[in-house]
Amino acid sequence: MNYYESLNRLRPLGIYVHIPFCRSKCAYCDFNSIVTDSPDIVTRYIDAVIAHMESYRTAVRDEYAPDTVFIGGGTPTAILPEELFRLIRAMKKIFPLADNTEFTVEANPATVSYSTLTRLRRLGVTRLSMGLQSAHDNELKALSRIHTRKDFARSFRMARDAGFDNINVDLMFGIPEQTTDTLLHSLHYLTRVGPDHISLYDLKIEPGTRFYANYAEIAPTLPGEDEEADMYLAAISYLRDMGYLQYEISNFARPGRQCRHNLKYWNCDEYLGFGVSAHSYFHGSRFSFTRDIAKYVEGVTVKDSRVRITDELEEVGERERIGEYVMLRLRLTAGIDENEFSRRFGYSFDELYGEKCRRFVRGGFMTRRRGITALTPAGMFVSNYILSDLLEFEDLGRFNFGG
Numbered sequence: 001m002n003y004y005e006s007l008n009r010l011r012p013l014g015i016y017v018h019i020p021f022c023r024s025k026c027a028y029c030d031f032n033s034i035v036t037d038s039p040d041i042v043t044r045y046i047d048a049v050i051a052h053m054e055s056y057r058t059a060v061r062d063e064y065a066p067d068t069v070f071i072g073g074g075t076p077t078a079i080l081p082e083e084l085f086r087l088i089r090a091m092k093k094i095f096p097l098a099d100n101t102e103f104t105v106e107a108n109p110a111t112v113s114y115s116t117l118t119r120l121r122r123l124g125v126t127r128l129s130m131g132l133q134s135a136h137d138n139e140l141k142a143l144s145r146i147h148t149r150k151d152f153a154r155s156f157r158m159a160r161d162a163g164f165d166n167i168n169v170d171l172m173f174g175i176p177e178q179t180t181d182t183l184l185h186s187l188h189y190l191t192r193v194g195p196d197h198i199s200l201y202d203l204k205i206e207p208g209t210r211f212y213a214n215y216a217e218i219a220p221t222l223p224g225e226d227e228e229a230d231m232y233l234a235a236i237s238y239l240r241d242m243g244y245l246q247y248e249i250s251n252f253a254r255p256g257r258q259c260r261h262n263l264k265y266w267n268c269d270e271y272l273g274f275g276v277s278a279h280s281y282f283h284g285s286r287f288s289f290t291r292d293i294a295k296y297v298e299g300v301t302v303k304d305s306r307v308r309i310t311d312e313l314e315e316v317g318e319r320e321r322i323g324e325y326v327m328l329r330l331r332l333t334a335g336i337d338e339n340e341f342s343r344r345f346g347y348s349f350d351e352l353y354g355e356k357c358r359r360f361v362r363g364g365f366m367t368r369r370r371g372i373t374a375l376t377p378a379g380m381f382v383s384n385y386i387l388s389d390l391l392e393f394e395d396l397g398r399f400n401f402g403g
């Protein structure tokens, strides 16, 4: 086999790197991130991630040509830019990235400069993901975000000037004090700014966050469930009118601008994660690494260390693969192609899930047409309940599905 034949044999792979550092901790955030002003901790962490990637060099180079990279967190742009550049340069040396690699870095509007953005672009970063969350400064303050709308506008302009023609912006709904009108106003503002991709997340109050601890105080300011449903449905329809098509529960894109890296998760494709709490699906196994930064650094960099960095490791059996496929594919508006399902697993989708699906179809939460089963927008809003019911984890008695 010659060199070019061997290149053709290589399979695609996603690479994720978690940077667990932020300038301050947002009140709603349950991501694995800490605030530190110690450059030393960051340097040791980046050293560990690079060493960890090095340990996968052969396993990746023999079989894969990674074609998507996502550096997220935390806030990758909160660390010293030189550390971020060092990480990217090392990754490109260790792994042979495919020519058309989609390479995303998450950036906080308050922590980027023009020079960092141009350097990132020159290093091969093709896509930025920026967290705006709301175009209203009072809502940003309620979320304890460290940036204002003005900061975002400046960062977005700088990113375009630095040559980024593929930018995602995150927004949230269900924020304290937010109404459907203020959400639509944020969307109106954002679509005028004109990113290529918009992610719209539902604020959830998770244990371990400041919002969770102060729940009694913020509860009266939170929109109710009906209003949140109105917000979500109004947003989908507004974004569709503005040319942003929904392709996943929380994701909207201009044609051709879907996030290829995140699609790997929902299509059950392979990816390797590095850094604390990073997840992987690689060689038929799912695994994740410890959330503890000190443990991770020691486990990866200290020779003969007894510290185990793998938190969970599971071989994915057939039943789990089917359940996972259903759960992930139904997040996508493209849904499940029932012929593809039988080809992949050798079972009829209808025999396994048909009866339950019919109830959701009658309730207006799902459609089944021409062999494609998909959630409707109303179904996407309650997708957690629908998926739990389909996969038999939870009771769905509180919803009226008709019949």
Ligand code: SF4
Pocket (backbone or CB within 6 Å): 021, 022, 023, 024, 025, 026, 029, 030, 031, 033, 073, 074, 075, 108
């Ligand atoms: S910037 Fe993002 S990761 Fe950091 S604390 Fe805020 S929400 Fe969490």
